[in-house]
Amino acid sequence: MGSPPLLVTRTAAPAGLRLTGEIDESNVDQVAAALAEHRDGRRPLHLDVSEVTFCDVSGMRAVVSSARERPIVLHGIPAQLEKILNLTGWAEAPGLSFCGCKPEI
Numbered sequence: 001m002g003s004p005p006l007l008v009t010r011t012a013a014p015a016g017l018r019l020t021g022e023i024d025e026s027n028v029d030q031v032a033a034a035l036a037e038h039r040d041g042r043r044p045l046h047l048d049v050s051e052v053t054f055c056d057v058s059g060m061r062a063v064v065s066s067a068r069e070r071p072i073v074l075h076g077i078p079a080q081l082e083k084i085l086n087l088t089g090w091a092e093a094p095g096l097s098f099c100g101c102k103p104e105i
């Protein structure tokens with residue numbers, strides 16, 4: 001029993017959040033809460049997902065729906081997540097964009 005380990009930490013440059021570990025239905029609420037909490041008006045949230053080892057559809061849905069509140073820039077998206085985004089068409093979701101840089105802590 002128990003959720004897979006998921007760590008939410010802050011990045012310094014650009015200022016934002018880094019998710020580390022696995023995201024699925026058991027801890028997607030934690031992700032949604034962290035995204036909701038980390039808001040600065042309409043400024044984009046930089047979200048580093050390069051250390052996400054697994055993310056199911058519920059996890060991506062949380063990110064996509066949060067991107068409707070204010071823009072989210074996804075950093076270092078792993079191939080598995082990119083596949084989900086392309087399959088679901090969420091790659092084109094409003095507010096979502098992608099960046100190739102690696103945020104610093």
Ligand SMILES: [Zn+2]
Nearest residue numbers: 075099100101
């Ligand atoms: Zn960047």
